[in-house]
Amino acid sequence: MMVDEFYREFENEFKGTRKVLENLDFGKLDYKPHPRSFSMKHLALHLANISYWGLLTLTTNEYHLKDSEVNPDFDVPVDKEEMLGKFDENVRKFLEVLRGMTVDQMNEMWTLYYNGKPFFGEPRHSVLRSSVMNHMIHHRGQLTVYLRMNDLKVPGLYGPSADDKK
Numbered sequence: 278m279m280v281d282e283f284y285r286e287f288e289n290e291f292k293g294t295r296k297v298l299e300n301l302d303f304g305k306l307d308y309k310p311h312p313r314s315f316s317m318k319h320l321a322l323h324l325a326n327i328s329y330w331g332l333l334t335l336t337t338n339e340y341h342l343k344d345s346e347v348n349p350d351f352d353v354p355v356d357k358e359e360m361l362g363k364f365d366e367n368v369r370k371f372l373e374v375l376r377g378m379t380v381d382q383m384n385e386m387w388t389l390y391y392n393g394k395p396f397f398g399e400p401r402h403s404v405l406r407s408s409v410m411n412h413m414i415h416h417r418g419q420l421t422v423y424l425r426m427n428d429l430k431v432p433g434l435y436g437p438s439a440d441d442k443k
Contacts, residue, residue, distance in 0.1 A: 279380050279383055279402060280375065280376070280378050280379070280380065280383060283375060283383075283402070283405065284372065284375055284376055286410070287331075287371070287372065287375065287405075287410060288372060290410060290413060290414060291328065291368045291372075293417065293432075293434040293435075294324055294327075294364075294413055294417050295361065295364060295365070295368075296432040296434070297324070297417050297420055297421055297424070297431075297432060297434075298321060298324060298325060298357075298360065298361060298364060298420075299357070299361065299432070300424055300429050300430045300431070300432060301317070301321055301357055301360075301424075301429070302427065302429055303356060303357055305317060305427050305429070306318035306321065306353070308423060308426070308427055310422075310423065310426060315419070317420070317423045317427075318353060320416055320419055320420045320423065321360070321420060322353070322354075322360070323416055324364075324413060324416055324417060324420060325354075325360050325361075325363060325364040325367075326363075326364075326367065327409060327412065327413045327416075328364070328367040328368045328370075328371040328409075329367045329371075330408070330409055330412075331371045331375075331405060331409040332367065332370055332371045332374060334387055334401060334404050334405055334408070334409060335371070335374045335375060335378060335401070335405075336374060337387075338385060338386065338387055338388065339387065339388040339389070339390060340388075340389055340390065341390045341393070342389060342390065342391050342392075342396070343391075343392060382401065383400070383401050383402040383405075384400050384401065384402065385400065385401050386398050386399070386400060386401075387399060387400070387401045387404045389404075389408075417434075421434075
């Protein structure tokens with residue numbers, strides 16, 4: 278039961294994330310609302326790759342993160358289609374592995390190590406909820422604000438947006 282519920286919820290949230298990514302203007306990727314903010318490029322690529330983090334959560338019991346990996350310089354796709362293609366591929370792989378998980382596997386402990394020290398350890402389903410799904414929804418919300426601030430279409434995610442009503 279848990280796996281099916283996660284599957285449906287992730288499938289729905291990934292669809293919403295894709296709708297936001299579809300509205301990017303690659304000519305505006307350097308936009309930052311504040312010097313301490315992520316650029317639109319960083320947020321977009323982080324979202325495009327977050328399902329890969331989910332895949333690591335499903336296929337390993339731990340991950341060792343180093344300072345050098347926290348804010349990496351992402352390879353920028355040539356265009357939006359390349360970015361969406363990579364997003365779709367990562368989502369497909371994630372959902373395929375998720376579909377085959379058991380409740381026992383979802384309850385296994387998963388640990389993130391940061392610079393060699395345990396940062397947190399939680400059951401896999403908790404990591405998927407907090408560090409993948411909620412994380413994605415948070416950054417997706419940020420990106421919708423960036424879209425609005427750049428006069429780009431903001432898609433409806435849980436109902437129609439102001440742009441959908443035009």
